[in-house]
Amino acid sequence: MEESDPPFVEFYKNLFDNQKTNDIGVFDDVEECEVPTIDLSQLHQGGREAADCKREIAEASQKWGFFQVINHGVSLDVLEKMRCEQMKVFKKTFYDKANNHCNLNFPAGSYRWGTPSATCLRQLAWSEAFHIPLTDISNMGGLTSLSTTMDQFAMMVSNLAENLAEILAEQLGHKSNFFKENCWPSTCYLRLNRYPPCPVPSQVFGLMPHTDSDFLTILHQDQIGGLQLVKDGKWIAVKPKKEALIINIGDLFQVLPRFCCYFLQTYIIQVSLFSISVFFNLFQAWSNDVYKSVEHRVVANKHRERFSVAYFFCPSYDTVIQSCVENSIYKKFSFREFRQQVQDDVKRLGYKIGLP
Secondary structure, eight states, rough: OOSSSHHHHTHHHHHHHHHOOGGOOOOOOOEEEOEEEEEEGGGOOOOHHOOOOOOHHHHHHHSSEEEEEEEEEEHHHHHHHHHHHHHHHHSSOHHHHHHHHOOOOTTTTOOOEEEEOOGGGGGGGGGGGEEEEHHHHHTTTTHHHHHHHHHHHHHHHHHHHHHHHHHHHHHHOOOOSSHHHHHHHTEEEEEEEEEEESOTTOOEEEEEEEOOOOSSSEEEEOOOOOOEEETEEEEEEEETTTTTEEEEGGGGGGSOOTTTHHHHHHHHHHHHHHHHHHHHHHHHHHTTTSOOOOEEEEEEOOOOEEEEEEEEEEOOOOEOOOOSSTSSOOOEHHHHHHHHHHHHHHHHHOOOOOOO
C-alpha cells in the first residue's frame, strides 16, 4: 500500500545529512494560553452590547493581532463536515495528491508540500496543503462532497471576514465600501492544511515563522494544538478552543489603504475644523501600526497529525495600499508588488521579510 505522507526525509536528505549537531532543538518551552475570545452574538443585540463587542475586536487586534470568535455565524455542522472531508482527501496516496488523481478535481498546482527553496532544516515546513482560490471552488460545481462543503464554508467565512474588516475600519472612524469593491471571490482563497507526524519535531517547523500577506485570516483548527504566536517579545502557544474560529490581522491591515484619503477629503467638506483634527489623528494612528500583523508559526508533533483550514481575505492584485499621512512608515505599493516581493524574498533568502 502506498504512503499518504509526502517523502520528506528522502526528498530533503541533503538537509538532514548536513544538519549540525548543535542545531538541534529549535524551540524553547513556551507557555500555553488563550487569546482573547469574543462572542459575536453581541453584534446582533445592538446598542451598548454591539458597541462593546466592536471595541473588543479592535482592542484584540491592537494588543494581540489575534483573537478567537464564537457564535460567529459559521455553521458548526459545516465546520465538522469540512474537517471530515479534508481528512479524507489528505488520506489519499501522495502520488494521487501530487498528480490530482482519484477524482480530486482540484485546480492544477494546488497541492503543495515541504519547502522547495529550503537550504537548511529550519526553513523546511513539515506540512502539506491544498491552496484553492474561491473561484475555483465555485467552478468545481459541487462535483464532490468536499467541493460542496468548501463552497458552503467559503461563503460563510467570506461574510464573516468582510464584517470584521468593516468593524475594524469603523472603529477608527471610517466607513467605506472598499472591502466589498476590492476583496472578491476571485482574489481570496482557502488553504487546507495537514501537518503529518514528524520524527524530528525539535529540528523542523510544521510551518515557519511568518506574517500573513492579506487583510485578515480566518482559521479553523482541530484540538491538537501547535499554533504559536509572538506576544510581548516571546512565543506563546495558542490553546485550541472548540467551536471557535481564530482571526489574525494580516500585513495589509497594518498599513492604511489609499481609500481613506478619499474619505478624509469628503469629510473635510462636511465637518468643523475641530472634528477634522480629531479624525486626522485617528487616521495617523492607524497608519502607524495600530493593528498588528503578528508573527506566528506551527510546531511539529511527533505522534499526532494536525488539520486546519485557513481563509485569506485579500484584495485584487491592482489594489494600491497607501498611508494617507505625509510622513508614512510605508511607501505605497500594489498588492501585486507586495506578493511578488514576498515570493522573491522566499526564493532568495528562504524566508519572508514582509512589510519592513
